[in-house]
Amino acid sequence: MEYFLTTSDKATPDVIEYARQLAETVGLEFLPRNRRSLKELRTYTTAGFFVLDQQRLLTYYGDPPFRFHPGMAHLRILALSRGERDRLIDLAKIEAGDVVLDCTAGLCGDAAVFSHVVGAFGEVIALESSFPVYLVTLTGLANYPFADSTDRQAFQRIKLYHQDYQDYLRTAEPESVDIVYFDPMFERPVTASSGIEPLRQIADYDRLQPSDIKQALDIARKCVVVKATAESSLWTAWPPDQLAESKGSRVVYGLYRK
Ligand SMILES: C[S@@+](CC[C@H](N)C(=O)[O-])C[C@H]1O[C@@H](n2cnc3c(N)ncnc32)[C@H](O)[C@@H]1O
Structure with missing residues (x-):
């Protein structure tokens, strides 16, 4: 599997819907989280994957994880x-x-x-x-x-x-x-x-x-x-x-x- 997008474990339905739409917009597969651990998610791809959290921010799980910050x-x-x-x-x-x-x-x-x-x-x-x-x-x-x-x-x-x-x-x-x-x-x-x-x-x-x-x-x-x-x-x-x-x-x- 190539890159995919999922949500954090406790994502609310509106965040799950946002994630689903975001994945569709950018042409990524959306994978429902279904309580899967990060360790398990890592086994699904040799690329990295994206996790949308409750603040609607993405973490890219490559190694190390990558997140947005406004820096200086x-x-x-x-x-x-x-x-x-x-x-x-x-x-x-x-x-x-x-x-x-x-x-x-x-x-x-x-x-x-x-x-x-x-x-x-x-x-x-x-x-x-x-x-x-x-x-x-x-x-x-x-x-x-x-x-x-x-x-x-x-x-x-x-x-x-x-x-x-x-x-x-x-x-x-x-x-x-x-x-x-x-x-x-x-x-x-x-x-x-x-x-x-x-x-x-x-x-x-x-x-x-x-x-x-x-x-x-x-x-x-x-x-x-x-x-x-x-x-x-x-x-x-x-x-x-x-x-x-x-x-x-x-x-x-x-x-x-x-
Ligand atoms: C040093 S960072 C830029 C930091 C940025 N000035 C800031 O303030 O956050 C360089 C970025 O350019 C991107 N980049 C490298 N080659 C590129 C290309 N040919 N076209 C567009 N982006 C490229 C890299 O992936 C990287 O994210």
């Missing part, structure tokens, strides 16, 4: 609301009303910060190629108990799609978005933080190519921003117009202007 987005949005600066927003010069394409959605932490800044008249399109990451994040955006309404609105305005950015870039109209952003997986984790470990197990590791940046520049009206480590070979293969480093951090942003 809450603190970044709070800081912006207080008038403080955000390094990425400043570099990309993202403004209210902009259309931002986030090619590597992950848990939509960066996308939520973009969404807060572009506001209700802007748009954030986020693409995720890993199906477990996509589905867990999609239900997280819809159902996570966000700390406040500003966070909730920012996350819920994001338009998240299960799509490979190469397919999107190939078919998008020229100058159809303002900013294109890439935050691909690093081969070596930057921190030993265990928070990112479940994502590392199920994420896709496509290496960004100069041709991707060229295509992204074609569809951008303003700029393309790439997050990578200081030692990334991309910086020599396709040098950016500006490299924004930060003291004591291996993470840098490369800005490609239109």
